[in-house]
Amino acid sequence: MLSNAFINACISLLGEENVLTKESELITYSYDATPGIPREIPGAVLFPQTTEQVQGIVKLCRENKVPIYPRGAGTCLSGGPVPLSKGVVISFQRMNKILEIDTDNLTATVQPGVVVATLNAEVAKYGLIYPPDPGSMAVATIGGTVAENAGGLRGLKYGVTKHYVMGMEVVLPTGEVFRFGGKTVKNVTAYDFTGLFVGSEGTLGIITEVILKLIPAPKYRKSMIAFFGTLEDAGQTVTDIIRAHVIPATLEIMDNMTIRTVENFAKVGLPTDAAALLLIEVDGNGKDGVEEEAKKVVEVIQKNKGKYKVAETDQERDNLWAARRAALPALAQVKPATVLEDATVPRTKIVDMLRAIQEIAKKYNLTIGTFGHAGDGNLHPTILVDPMDKDEMARLDKAIDEIFEAALKLGGTLSGEHGIGVAKKKYLKNEIGSSGIEVMKRLKKALDPDNILNPGKLVPMED
Amino acid sequence: MGKSIFENDEALKRELIRCMKCGNCMAVCPVYGTEVKESAVARGKIALGEAYLEGKIRDKDLMNLIYNCLVCKSCMLACPTGVKYDKIILALRHKLAKDLGKPWVKKLAFWALTHPSLFDKGLKAFSKMQGFFLEKRGPKLRAPRAFLRTLGKRFDEYFVLPEFASKSFRDSTPEVVEVSNPQATALFFTGCSINYLYPEIGDDILFVLKKNAIKTLIPKGQNCCGMPVMVHGDIEKAKELAKNNLDLFERINPEYIITGCASCGSALKHEYPMIFEGDQEYETKAKKWAEKVYDITSFLLKVIKLKKPKAELKLKVTYHDPCHLKKSMKVWVEPREILKAIPGVELVEMKKPDACCGSGGSYHLAYADTSLKILQSKMEDVKNTKAEVVATECPACMMQLGEGTQRYKVNAKVKHVISLLAEAYRRES
Numbered sequence: 080m081l082s083n084a085f086i087n088a089c090i091s092l093l094g095e096e097n098v099l100t101k102e103s104e105l106i107t108y109s110y111d112a113t114p115g116i117p118r119e120i121p122g123a124v125l126f127p128q129t130t131e132q133v134q135g136i137v138k139l140c141r142e143n144k145v146p147i148y149p150r151g152a153g154t155c156l157s158g159g160p161v162p163l164s165k166g167v168v169i170s171f172q173r174m175n176k177i178l179e180i181d182t183d184n185l186t187a188t189v190q191p192g193v194v195v196a197t198l199n200a201e202v203a204k205y206g207l208i209y210p211p212d213p214g215s216m217a218v219a220t221i222g223g224t225v226a227e228n229a230g231g232l233r234g235l236k237y238g239v240t241k242h243y244v245m246g247m248e249v250v251l252p253t254g255e256v257f258r259f260g261g262k263t264v265k266n267v268t269a270y271d272f273t274g275l276f277v278g279s280e281g282t283l284g285i286i287t288e289v290i291l292k293l294i295p296a297p298k299y300r301k302s303m304i305a306f307f308g309t310l311e312d313a314g315q316t317v318t319d320i321i322r323a324h325v326i327p328a329t330l331e332i333m334d335n336m337t338i339r340t341v342e343n344f345a346k347v348g349l350p351t352d353a354a355a356l357l358l359i360e361v362d363g364n365g366k367d368g369v370e371e372e373a374k375k376v377v378e379v380i381q382k383n384k385g386k387y388k389v390a391e392t393d394q395e396r397d398n399l400w401a402a403r404r405a406a407l408p409a410l411a412q413v414k415p416a417t418v419l420e421d422a423t424v425p426r427t428k429i430v431d432m433l434r435a436i437q438e439i440a441k442k443y444n445l446t447i448g449t450f451g452h453a454g455d456g457n458l459h460p461t462i463l464v465d466p467m468d469k470d471e472m473a474r475l476d477k478a479i480d481e482i483f484e485a486a487l488k489l490g491g492t493l494s495g496e497h498g499i500g501v502a503k504k505k506y507l508k509n510e511i512g513s514s515g516i517e518v519m520k521r522l523k524k525a526l527d528p529d530n531i532l533n534p535g536k537l538v539p540m541e542d
Numbered sequence: 543m544g545k546s547i548f549e550n551d552e553a554l555k556r557e558l559i560r561c562m563k564c565g566n567c568m569a570v571c572p573v574y575g576t577e578v579k580e581s582a583v584a585r586g587k588i589a590l591g592e593a594y595l596e597g598k599i600r601d602k603d604l605m606n607l608i609y610n611c612l613v614c615k616s617c618m619l620a621c622p623t624g625v626k627y628d629k630i631i632l633a634l635r636h637k638l639a640k641d642l643g644k645p646w647v648k649k650l651a652f653w654a655l656t657h658p659s660l661f662d663k664g665l666k667a668f669s670k671m672q673g674f675f676l677e678k679r680g681p682k683l684r685a686p687r688a689f690l691r692t693l694g695k696r697f698d699e700y701f702v703l704p705e706f707a708s709k710s711f712r713d714s715t716p717e718v719v720e721v722s723n724p725q726a727t728a729l730f731f732t733g734c735s736i737n738y739l740y741p742e743i744g745d746d747i748l749f750v751l752k753k754n755a756i757k758t759l760i761p762k763g764q765n766c767c768g769m770p771v772m773v774h775g776d777i778e779k780a781k782e783l784a785k786n787n788l789d790l791f792e793r794i795n796p797e798y799i800i801t802g803c804a805s806c807g808s809a810l811k812h813e814y815p816m817i818f819e820g821d822q823e824y825e826t827k828a829k830k831w832a833e834k835v836y837d838i839t840s841f842l843l844k845v846i847k848l849k850k851p852k853a854e855l856k857l858k859v860t861y862h863d864p865c866h867l868k869k870s871m872k873v874w875v876e877p878r879e880i881l882k883a884i885p886g887v888e889l890v891e892m893k894k895p896d897a898c899c900g901s902g903g904s905y906h907l908a909y910a911d912t913s914l915k916i917l918q919s920k921m922e923d924v925k926n927t928k929a930e931v932v933a934t935e936c937p938a939c940m941m942q943l944g945e946g947t948q949r950y951k952v953n954a955k956v957k958h959v960i961s962l963l964a965e966a967y968r969r970e971s
């Protein structure tokens with residue numbers, strides 16, 4: 080329980096309308112989008128609008144030993160913003176100003192609560208894009224995506240969030256404000272703090288401002304869809320496209336289970352007997368270059384016995400994409416709950432990983448549809464379950480353990496996008512070893528000696 | 543316990559777990575957009591529902607938060623897993639009303655609406671003495687007198703209401719309106735707003751139907767569609783009202799049923815089959831009649847061939863999508879087609895024509911602050927189009943938008959789409 084004095088101090092800092100304390104309101108900050116993890120109700124929810132206010136909150140919390148949980152849109156898929164030890168949630172959703180769009184230096188300076196899609200809509204007015212495009216971009220915040228180092232469909236060609244962060248302002252868990260980086264493309268002053276704070280999942284510092292890199296929007300694009308009789312043919316196509324030195328903006332894969340479910344749900348005309356489909360888009364600023372790349376991709380598809388369709392108009396492109404957009408909605412109709420994982424392997428191992436997932440599904444008698452970013456090896460095995468079926472939930476846990484084991488065996492990683500948070504903490508040692516855990520603990524202790532910033536996440540302090 | 547979500551907690555839980563907490567609904571929810579807090583959006587309310595069913599909350603504010611929703615269904619269009627939020631919110635309100643009692647403001651409205659005959663008499667009496675409560679504010683507009691302003695925030699100098707008609711639409715119209723060589727027969731389901739507040743829209747609809755050679759049935763036995771009581775969780779009363787209407791349809795057996803009010807249309811088409819789930823007799827009836835329900839614009843364009851008006855109506859018009867028409871009945875092309883069919887009408891789109899106006903039944907009174915902020919951004923959007931007329935297809939939106947033009951000084955008239963069409967026809971002769 081937070082003391083009245085603490086709450087009053089928050090109110091005088093932020094104003095009454097920016098402090099939530101009623102039980103019902105607090106319950107709505109007890110979760111994120113992660114299924115099956117514990118929920119906890121915070122003692123208060125605070126909405127700062129300035130760095131000074133954030134600093135004020137941190138000082139108050141330090142004095143009172145109150146844990147702090149930063150939160151963006153709460154779309155995290157690993158439990159990041161869940162207030163495990165109560166304390167306070169700092170929501171950044173009202174600290175959401177785009178401070179500057181610099182069309183000459185190609186940067187945007189924003190507050191952490193800016194929604195990714197909102198930023199993209201603003202910079203589009205200048206013919207620019209901010210490329211990281213997580214599936215949740217309609218609501219996810221810059222603060223949250225920076226803290227999770229989010230990636231998206233365009234990751235293969237354009238990279239992920241960390242490639243677009245040029246500088247930041249953070250409030251440290253000890254209360255100081257720290258700025259690093261800036262608008263220069265080159266900057267090697269001091270440590271590479273971007274690497275430290277991007278992906279730190281709200282455990283090392285509170286992001287209060289970010290300078291982001293923008294790029295010109297590609298003028299031309301060409302989309303196509305290809306169907307394959309075997310997984311191997313689809314996998315070989317992915318490899319061969321890269322070997323032909325074409326880097327598509329998107330290169331998505333969908334397995335047979337997903338294809339069947341999508342077709343059943345959305346009736347978009349997919350062949351339900353295909354073992355896999357690939358959705359490919361090439362883009363660029365020269366028309367001829369794009370046409371040529373598209374031609375190369377088609378040749379590769381033909382060589383690997385794929386049937387394909389190239390979209391000639393925007394309407395046709397939209398139709399092709401409808402299949403991908405329908406993947407999650409369609410799968411979600413099969414059972415009451417969906418568990419979306421993001422185990423990632425080197426792209427040459429996608430077929431092995433898909434096979435492993437199919438075997439695990441069979442072994443534990445679970446329905447798993449897999450789709451994902453074939454180009455960067457980031458797969459989304461989507462496990463369909465009924466939370467009211469205790470037996471199924473037990474099998475689910477085992478299946479997830481084995482999926483991660485398989486990914487690591489193939490030289491992959493626990494998480495390509497969604498982060499470690501609480502959901503994957505127990506597997507962390509398997510990937511980075513005891514020495515890795517030790518490094519993390521030392522970093523955490525150095526920056527957050529009182530362990531008040533997002534405690535219980537990412538860093539297994541208890542190990 | 544029945545299987546229905548309204549009677550069975552397990553069924554309700556089953557709907558609630560379909561929400562994967564992805565948060566997508568935040569992108570479109572008007573209440574969230576204004577208040578920027580989790581309890582404002584569908585995800586938050588679903589979480590509250592879960593906690594309530596698990597016995598984790600008993601705090602008084604729960605009711606307040608669960609009612610802080612326009613039931614505009616915007617979230618449902620953005621939801622990747624197809625959560626049936628409309629059903630959930632009604633079921634939650636139903637459950638809370640049963641467990642904790644109804645909020646008082648709503649009780650008043652309930653009483654009136656659920657006694658159709660008394661309501662009818664009451665309104666007629668009221669229309670005669672409305673001057674005592676409401677002063678005239680321009681043609682057919684009334685505003686609450688100063689002594690009422692203490693009742694609530696919204697009742698300030700800008701609050702306006704349409705004048706209560708001295709004679710309701712159904713009372714001033716025969717039950718059967720014949721035309722020579724009818725191409726179809728349709729039952730006009732007027733709904734309360736058109737019947738009591740906007741009888742002139744009823745006249746316009748009837749006029750347009752006549753022009754298009756439709757024999758129209760306007761049975762006096764029809765009553766409130768039930769939506770107002772339904773959204774307040776009184777499913778039992780809503781069922782009573784719905785049964786009356788469905789039985790009336792059975793007796794009259796019309797070829798088509800037409801509505802000019804988006805909420806009535808949505809109720810007949812979607813909510814009736816929903817509330818009768820598990821009640822074999824009425825579920826069958828509700829589904830059967832739902833198939834025959836059309837909003838007036840779809841009827842004119844899809845069922846029959848619209849008689850194109852020949853006279854010009856030189857007007858710059860923008861169109862506001864009523865939530866219940868676009869998001870529930872999935873109609874947004876036809877009203878625009880009707881406008882475009884009128885010679886001289888220039889249709890200019892708002893940036894967000896389908897953004898909710900913030901009316902939401904009694905929401906605009908109970909949650910005046912948020913409602914007005916939503917309305918204000920709507921009106922800014924309208925203003926930027928420089929349109930002379932905001933056309934729409936729902937009397938509740940018209941009331942809200944009408945107030946908006948006064949409050950935020952927007953120089954545009956608010957009209958029902960069909961009233962514009964009727965005007966064009968009238969100019970022909």
Ligand SMILES: Cc1cc2nc3c(=O)[nH]c(=O)nc-3n(C[C@H](O)[C@H](O)[C@H](O)COP(=O)(O)OP(=O)(O)OC[C@H]3O[C@@H](n4cnc5c(N)ncnc54)[C@H](O)[C@@H]3O)c2cc1C
Binds near residue numbers: 150225227
């Ligand atoms: C349907 C769906 C699709 C998704 N698709 C993708 C995808 O394609 N790619 C991908 O990478 N992810 C994806 N995600 C996961 C999620 O959207 C991302 O992790 C996103 O970055 C979270 O952003 P948020 O604003 O919701 O942050 P939150 O969930 O609120 O928080 C995430 C983490 O960031 C921390 N944090 C938030 N703000 C700050 C701040 N200002 N300072 C410090 N720490 C902060 C929190 O403490 C937490 O640990 C998806 C999620 C869903 C539900």
Ligand code: SF4
Binds near residue numbers: 584
């Ligand atoms: S119905 Fe409308 S107001 Fe209610 S939660 Fe959905 S989008 Fe928000």
Ligand code: SF4
Binds near residue numbers: 561566623
């Ligand atoms: S969009 Fe649907 S699934 Fe996602 S949080 Fe909202 S209601 Fe739940």
